Amino acid sequence: MSKKIFVGILVWSAVSAVLSAAAAVIITDCTINGESIRNLILFFAGFIGLSVLIASVISMKIVRPIAKIDLDKPKPISGYPELDRLTERLRIQNSRINRQVNELSRNHDQFSLITENMDEGIIIADKKLNILTCNSSSMRLLDVKDISAGQSVYSFNNSEVFRRCIQNAAGGRNSECTVETCQGESVVIASPAGSTDTFNGIFILIMDITEKRKLEIMRREFTSNVSHELKTPLTTIYGISDMLAGGLVKSDDTAEFGARIRNEADRLIKLINDIMALSKLDEAAGLSDAEETDLYELSAEILARISENAMERNITMKLSGEHILYMGNRTVLDEVIYNLCDNAIKYNNDGGSLEVNILEAHKNIIITVSDTGIGIPKEHTDRIFERFYRVDKSRSRKIKGTGLGLSIVKHGVMYHGGTVRIESNPGSGTVFTVELPECISAGR
Numbered sequence: 001m002s003k004k005i006f007v008g009i010l011v012w013s014a015v016s017a018v019l020s021a022a023a024a025v026i027i028t029d030c031t032i033n034g035e036s037i038r039n040l041i042l043f044f045a046g047f048i049g050l051s052v053l054i055a056s057v058i059s060m061k062i063v064r065p066i067a068k069i070d071l072d073k074p075k076p077i078s079g080y081p082e083l084d085r086l087t088e089r090l091r092i093q094n095s096r097i098n099r100q101v102n103e104l105s106r107n108h109d110q111f112s113l114i115t116e117n118m119d120e121g122i123i124i125a126d127k128k129l130n131i132l133t134c135n136s137s138s139m140r141l142l143d144v145k146d147i148s149a150g151q152s153v154y155s156f157n158n159s160e161v162f163r164r165c166i167q168n169a170a171g172g173r174n175s176e177c178t179v180e181t182c183q184g185e186s187v188v189i190a191s192p193a194g195s196t197d198t199f200n201g202i203f204i205l206i207m208d209i210t211e212k213r214k215l216e217i218m219r220r221e222f223t224s225n226v227s228h229e230l231k232t233p234l235t236t237i238y239g240i241s242d243m244l245a246g247g248l249v250k251s252d253d254t255a256e257f258g259a260r261i262r263n264e265a266d267r268l269i270k271l272i273n274d275i276m277a278l279s280k281l282d283e284a285a286g287l288s289d290a291e292e293t294d295l296y297e298l299s300a301e302i303l304a305r306i307s308e309n310a311m312e313r314n315i316t317m318k319l320s321g322e323h324i325l326y327m328g329n330r331t332v333l334d335e336v337i338y339n340l341c342d343n344a345i346k347y348n349n350d351g352g353s354l355e356v357n358i359l360e361a362h363k364n365i366i367i368t369v370s371d372t373g374i375g376i377p378k379e380h381t382d383r384i385f386e387r388f389y390r391v392d393k394s395r396s397r398k399i400k401g402t403g404l405g406l407s408i409v410k411h412g413v414m415y416h417g418g419t420v421r422i423e424s425n426p427g428s429g430t431v432f433t434v435e436l437p438e439c440i441s442a443g444r
C-alpha cells in the first residue's frame, strides 16, 4: 500500500515539475538553447529528487498508523479519526471470526467426545480418500496403530474387499463388506458424503461382529446337536415299536422291549426339559420373581430326591453348613444344585461319598458340592460347561445324561450374578464351588 501511495505522489510531483518547467519557459519567453535546456534538466532532476524524498516521507506517515493497528484487538488510534471506521470493521470482523472458531472447536470437541466413546469405529475421508478424522474404535476394530489425518483411508486396510467397498462409496453407492483381523471380524459400511452430483468424501462405519458370529456358530451347533440327540432315542423307539407292531418280538421279550422304550422316552423327556430350562435361562424369560429360599432346606430336598440312586450304588450323602436365606429364583437354584448333586452320584464310584456344604463368606454365599468320583481330566475342565460337551462320549452313553446339566448350572449361577468354579483330580474326585453374591439374612 505504501508503495502505491509513494508512486502516486511521485507521479504527481513529476507532472508538477514538467508543468512548472513549461510554465517557466512560457513566462520568461526565453529562447531555447543548449544552456537553458541543461538548466531545465537540472531543475527537473532536482525537482524529481525532492519529490522522491517528499513522497517517501508522506507515504510512510500515512501507512505508519495503519501498521500500528493491533489486528487481534483493533482500537481507534488517537489523532487518526479517518481510521476509526477501519478499526471498527476490523473489531466486528474479529469477534465474528472468534465466535465461529469457538463454535467450530466446540462442535469438534463434542464430535470427538461422542465418537471416542463409541464402540463402533468411524472414519471420515475427503474426496481424495485421505482421512479427515477417525476414532480410536476404528483403529482397534481394524487392528491398526498410529493412523493420523491426511493418510490414505487404505492405511486402515489394504485388502481387496475393503478397497472395493471404498471404491463403491467413492463412486456414489452405499457399500458393505466384512473384514477379518487378528482381533476378530468387523462389518464395514461405507457411504458417499454429499448430494447426488457432488462427491465430497466418504463416511465409514465399522461394527464388531465377532460375538455375533460366535453366537451364530454356537446356535448352529446347538441346533444340530439337539436334532441329533432327539433323533437317537426316537429312532430306537421307532425301531422297537415297529418290531412290536409287526409281531417280531417274542412274548417273553415284550417286557424288556417295553422297558427300553420307556428308557428312551425318559431320555427324551429329560432332554426336552433341559433344553427348555436352558432356553428360559438364555432369554431370562418365563422365570418367576425372586423369592426367599433356604438353601440348606432346598439342598436337603434335592438329596432326598436322589437318595434312591445314591443307595443303589451305596454312595453316602452328607449335608453341612448353615441355614441361609437367599433371595433368588427357587426353580433355577433347584436346577443348579440338583444338576451338581446328580452328577456327583452319576460320576461317583460305588461306595463313594457326596457332600453339599452351604456357608456365607464376605456377604457371599458359597455352595460346594464335592464327590469322591472319577474326576475330570484337566484338559476338559474348561469345556465341560459347554452345551452337549461330555468328557468321554462312550462312557457317558452308559451313564445317562444329556450333556446340558453343567450348562444349566453355569447359566443359572450367572442369572443370579454369581460364578462357578471347579477343582478336580482324576481318580479322587471333584469339587464344584458356586459363589452367589449378597444374601438377605442368615442363620435361624
Ligand code: ADP
Binding pocket: 339, 343, 344, 347, 348, 371, 373, 374, 375, 376, 384, 389, 390, 391, 392, 396, 400, 401, 402, 403, 404, 405, 406, 407, 430
Ligand atoms: P451330563 O448330562 O453328561 O452329565 P453335564 O453337562 O452335567 O452333562 O456334564 C458334562 C460332562 O462333565 C459329563 O458328561 C461328565 O463327563 C463331566 N462331569 C460333570 N460332573 C462331573 C463330576 N462330578 N465328576 C466327573 N465328571 C463330571
